[in-house]
Amino acid sequence: MLWLEGEVALVTGGGSGIGRAVVDRYVAEGARVCVTDLNAERLAEVAAAHGDAVTTLVADVRSLADNKAAVAHAVQTFGRLDVFVANAGLSDMFRDLANIPEENVEAAYDAVYDVNVKGVILGAKAALPALVESNGTLVVTLSNSSFWPDGGGIMYISSKHAALGVVRQLAHEWAPAVRVNAVAPGATRTNITLPEALGTDADGRPLRAHAHESNTDREVERVVPLAKHADPADHAAAFVLAGSRANGAIMTGSVIETDGGLGIRGMRRVRGGDDLRERVLGGGAAAAGSSLAAPTGGIDG
Ligand SMILES: NC(=O)c1ccc[n+]([C@@H]2O[C@H](COP(=O)([O-])OP(=O)(O)OC[C@H]3O[C@@H](n4cnc5c(N)ncnc54)[C@H](O)[C@@H]3O)[C@@H](O)[C@H]2O)c1
Known part of the structure; x- marks a missing residue:
């Protein structure tokens, strides 16, 4: 028995990293998935991989109109919406407040919060009617940075703490009709990027926070109890549980931490x-x- 048989999901930022892994696993569990992203090339790759099980749409989570268009597209294509995964996010690569130039601080705040906080709220607003209709569920991609300092800089940490507040408040507001849960991954090998206000590479392209180089792997392995720099697929089963009508039925306001055990790090070791x-x-x-x-x-x- 597949855990998402017959369900329809929408995954934002589903073209890459953790979102892409969620799409792949949701399809394997029997769901049909509407995948949105800003990056059309990545969406074409998802479409090529999954055929009729997915539909894709370029949509910006920072826009209510785009979120509404995405929900409408999912419902039009697959007839309903059961699971909305608010996943798109931006990093800040450990940029602390003292090191952000004054002239960039407002833009850096706006850029990170617009995606990591406003994007979740607008997605939830757009999805609510369809989720009420289906007795569906919202799943938000949080982070170890929703709980602990220093897994990012000031903008990322505070935005991910805020997103935890969104999860808790919406879980309250929407119970019992719609469940609201989250997955909080730890450091993961993805393409996550920084907003331009926090710098670009020599060619003017967004900086990537989690390079795949082995020294990043070693740094993460050193500080994570399970000694692993995660791959996106490592988190996918948690999203399946949160999204599952049958198996997640008694969860709301819950956060599944898939961070290699950061909460049980010792003082001596x-x-x-x-x-x-x-x-x-x-x-x-x-x-x-x-x-x-x-x-x-x-x-x-
Ligand atoms: N990589 C990590 O170590 C890590 C750890 C914990 C949590 N997370 C969270 O996982 C989520 C996914 O990030 P990832 O690491 O897979 O990064 P990623 O960059 O590989 O994937 C994110 C996708 O979101 C898209 N996106 C960015 N801004 C968007 C917007 N405004 N509208 C629509 N799509 C947009 C990007 O184009 C990209 O394809 C984020 O919420 C992030 O905070 C990541």
Whole structure:
């Protein structure tokens, strides 16, 4: 039994990264998906990959008219809308307030908040009638940055905290007719970019925050308890659960954290189990099973 059989979803920013992985997995779970993005080339790739199971539309989440057109397109094409995934987002690549020039600070704020906060609210506004009609659900892509500092800079962290507020308030406002939940990924290898107000590359193109270079992988692996720089597909099952009428039925206002365990980082060590296999299975007198064993490794603190 597929988890989204017969459901119709709309995924914003579905041309790339986490949104694309959600589209791929939703289709595999039996959904038909309307995919929106600003980038027409990426949408063409999604359409080529999925044929009749998807329909695509260039739409800007910062515009209510575009969001309404996207919802209308989904309903026109597939007859209904069950799941709206508000996913499109912009990064700020750890730019702290002291390092944003005065002349850019207002534009940087507007650019990040327009997508990460206003985009979610406008998408929700546009989708509400169709979701009420279907007893559907809203799923928002949050971040570890919705809970903790320093996974981004001032604009990204504060915007993702605000988006958590949107999730909680709408979950309240829309219960019991429409469930509202979120997935909060941690660092993930995607194409996420910065607004121009925070700089461009030598050719004037948007900067990318999560380069695929191995040193970024190593940096992330060092600070994440599960020691993994995630791939977009690692988060997809959480979106399936949140979007599933049957299996997510008792969840609203919930956030599924798919961040490699940032909430259980230790003070002495990022993680306590680097040598767990050796201690449990390795045979030595390394105190397997002993709750009185002295902690190993790490720094005093
Ligand atoms: N990459 C990470 O490490 C990470 C971690 C946690 C959360 N997230 C969140 O995941 C979500 C998706 O980001 P991603 O990392 O997959 O990035 P991505 O850039 O790979 O994908 C985002 C897509 O959104 C589109 N987009 C941007 N602005 C848009 C707009 N105004 N209207 C419509 N589409 C627009 C882009 O063209 C792009 O195709 C974001 O909400 C982001 O904050 C990312």
